[in-house]
Amino acid sequence: MNIAQLQQEILRLKKEKDVCVLAHSYQAREICEIADFTGDSYKLSVDASKVKNKTILMCGVRFMAETCKILSPEKTVLLAAPQAGCAMADQMDKELISQVKTMYPNHTVVAYINTTADLKTICDVCVTSSSAVKIVNNIENKDILFIPDCNLGAHVAKQCPDKNIKLLNGGCPIHACVNTDDVKKAKALYPEAELLVHPECVPEVCAMADYIGSTSGIMDYAVKSDKKEFIIGTEISIAEHLQYMCPDKTFHILSLKLICPNMKATTLVDVYNCLSGKGGEEIVLSENTIREAKRCIDEMIRLGE
Ligand code: 13P
Ligand code: SF4
Numbered sequence: 519m520n521i522a523q524l525q526q527e528i529l530r531l532k533k534e535k536d537v538c539v540l541a542h543s544y545q546a547r548e549i550c551e552i553a554d555f556t557g558d559s560y561k562l563s564v565d566a567s568k569v570k571n572k573t574i575l576m577c578g579v580r581f582m583a584e585t586c587k588i589l590s591p592e593k594t595v596l597l598a599a600p601q602a603g604c605a606m607a608d609q610m611d612k613e614l615i616s617q618v619k620t621m622y623p624n625h626t627v628v629a630y631i632n633t634t635a636d637l638k639t640i641c642d643v644c645v646t647s648s649s650a651v652k653i654v655n656n657i658e659n660k661d662i663l664f665i666p667d668c669n670l671g672a673h674v675a676k677q678c679p680d681k682n683i684k685l686l687n688g689g690c691p692i693h694a695c696v697n698t699d700d701v702k703k704a705k706a707l708y709p710e711a712e713l714l715v716h717p718e719c720v721p722e723v724c725a726m727a728d729y730i731g732s733t734s735g736i737m738d739y740a741v742k743s744d745k746k747e748f749i750i751g752t753e754i755s756i757a758e759h760l761q762y763m764c765p766d767k768t769f770h771i772l773s774l775k776l777i778c779p780n781m782k783a784t785t786l787v788d789v790y791n792c793l794s795g796k797g798g799e800e801i802v803l804s805e806n807t808i809r810e811a812k813r814c815i816d817e818m819i820r821l822g823e
């Protein structure tokens with residue numbers, strides 16, 4: 519089968535088996551094309567909670583599929599590529615954070631959504647990159663322990679000067695790899711271009727940007743902007759999607775280091791195999807994990823409104 523035939527077969531199977539396919543915006547174009555919803559991690563988690571289908575198939579990484587299961591425990595949630603973890607989510611576990619919490623007993627524990635379901639059970643509220651500033655501002659407590667991403671945390675701390683934010687030494691190894699030399703080189707090559715970066719980049723890189731935002735935030739900004747040329751400081755697939763969406767504009771990749779192997783793990787064949795019952799993995803979480811982790815996600819939705 520060629521790509522178009524595979525896509526047709528996937529569309530047919532999806533309908534026959536009542537499956538809703540979600541694709542994070544870092545997924546390849548041919549996967550986004552067959553998805554019912556695409557977007558950033560916040561949008562996907564809300565979309566997943568509203569759909570009527572009996573089964574959800576996540577094209578993304580494990581914590582995203584877990585979030586869908588927590589929000590829709592009655593549904594079957596499948597992860598197309600079982601090997602797709604998230605290097606950041608795997609950095610901190612429940613045991614470590616339980617110990618850290620004893621050092622900061624009066625702090626509200628704010629967990630980036632890029633954390634495991636197990637870790638979420640002991641946190642107070644989740645945030646995503648697009649909702650973090652608003653949610654932290656809406657938390658009554660002044661004292662916040664923000665985990666695991668110290669770069670997103672530093673970005674939030676800058677926007678929320680009234681809060682006392684304690685950060686740990688975690689983050690996305692892909693975004694955090696980009697440095698100011700990479701930015702200088704890209705700006706020298708494309709002096710007219712605006713620089714749009716994800717807040718998982720280090721503060722020195724963010725300080726050089728014209729816009730800092732989530733994957734959807736970056737895409738919206740570029741689509742609506744009057745400017746014609748952009749350097750994209752997040753996973754390289756965003757520059758590719760934008761180039762197709764806005765053929766009259768030009769998008770450059772900030773650095774070739776910005777390739778997430780976990781996000782690139784899913785192929786169209788994985789999606790097909792998963793829908794045919796020959797691949798993928800069903801996400802199974804205990805009732806207790808779902809109940810405790812849901813508190814944290816419900817708080818995110820409540821404080822994000
Ligand atoms: P968004 O919250 O912008 O979707 O980002 C998810 C992610 O994994 C970024 O690396
Ligand atoms: Fe995780 Fe970073 Fe990949 Fe996003 S880009 S999924 S934070 S490893």
